Amino acid sequence: MQRRSRRQSANFFPTNLPTADRPGESGGPLIHGDFIVRAIVLEKFGGLDSLVYRDIPEPEPKEGHVVVQIKAFGLNHAEIHMRRGEWAEAAPVSGIECVGIVKSCPGGEFPVGAKVAAFMGGLGRTINGSYAEYTRASVSNVALIEADLPWAELAAIPETYATAWTCLFRNLQIERGQLLVIRGATSSLGQAALKLAVNAGARVIATTRNRDRFPMLEKLGAERCEVERPDLSKHIPEAKQIDAVLDLVGNSVLLDSIAMLRRGGRSCLAGWLGGLDPVPDFNPLLQMSSGVYLTFFASFAFGAPGFPVSDVPLQQIAADAAAGRLDVKPVRIFRFEEIHEAHRVMEANEARGKMVVVLDSLPR
DSSP states (O other), X not given: OOOEEGGGOSSBSOOOOOTTTOXXXXXXXXXXXXXXXXXXXXXXXXXXXXXXXXXXXXXXXXXXXXXXXXXXXXXXXXXXXXXXXXXXXXXXXXXXXXXXXXXXXXTOSSOTTOEEEEEOTTBTTTBOOXXXXXXXXXXXXXXXXXXXXXXXXXXXXXXXXXXXXXXXXXXXXXXXXXXXXXXXXXXXXXXXXXXXXXXXXXXXXXXXXXXXXXXXXXXXXXXXXXXXXXXXXXXXXXXXXXXXXXXXXXXXXXXXXXXXXXXXXXXXXOOXXXXXXXXTTOOHHHHSOTTXXXXXXXXXXXXXXXXXXXXXXXXXXXXXXXXXXXXXXXSEEEEGGGHHHHHHHHHTTOOOSOEEEEOTTSOO
């Protein structure tokens, strides 16, 4: 990519964002650098036209941070909520994850030129994110991801597989031979969790609202599929024998997920496909069985004390994918210029898996 100096840019950012609608106020000003790079900027809160292409300053090196030349980034529903103004925080440049090449790292934690993944740590929320040619992330939210894989496949790994791995092997403590129910298994997170669990030797029952999705889930390794329903615990034959539930449907089935567990079983709440309404009149004394565990995980914890990204074996996950032991191929790949179509597909729930954007097509 040929970077442009500020004097060479005819479209220097920031431009006049509407004061009342301007996103990212809590995140402070845009990062200022000596060169201009291309970015997709959240000009206002609203529909697809809220995302506009702008030239912005390239992020400067900073101690404790890594400047990454972005090669590809994954798409996430959180970015729809940020675009609409439904999220508590939104930076001018959206995007919570990316893969790329280290351009600078003043502290020496990562060598210049290394392949890395950067995710969470405020990206897209409080600091400019991955919808750009360059971003700057805290070293605590960057991990090496050296593997002989296309950038599009590497981009499908960071946030999704890190979250799936943490839910399965930290919160649920899944072991070989255990019976796991994944509720909402057709989501990108659900599919990643299904693949990782099967590779680890777990038996998986996958749920979906659509019977037409059963063959796809069985192909990924599900032992059996069930139609998702609010009272699944009353209909699933293995009720009270289940070791773990990964609940991606959310609060609407939280109590039902707990009800199907054996004594000592664990449920991990990590998604809200069924909506964000709270659990009404939750009373553990009356609604929870003795001896079961309810846990929670949200990916915004990555990089915080106790949740280092180094805990997640991203390098091994990428190596398994490169060796053919794990399929991380995205269901759809978009060019940088196609962000509006990408958001349309994601918003319409047409994706049926992880989608990514690659930047290789940008003018050099």
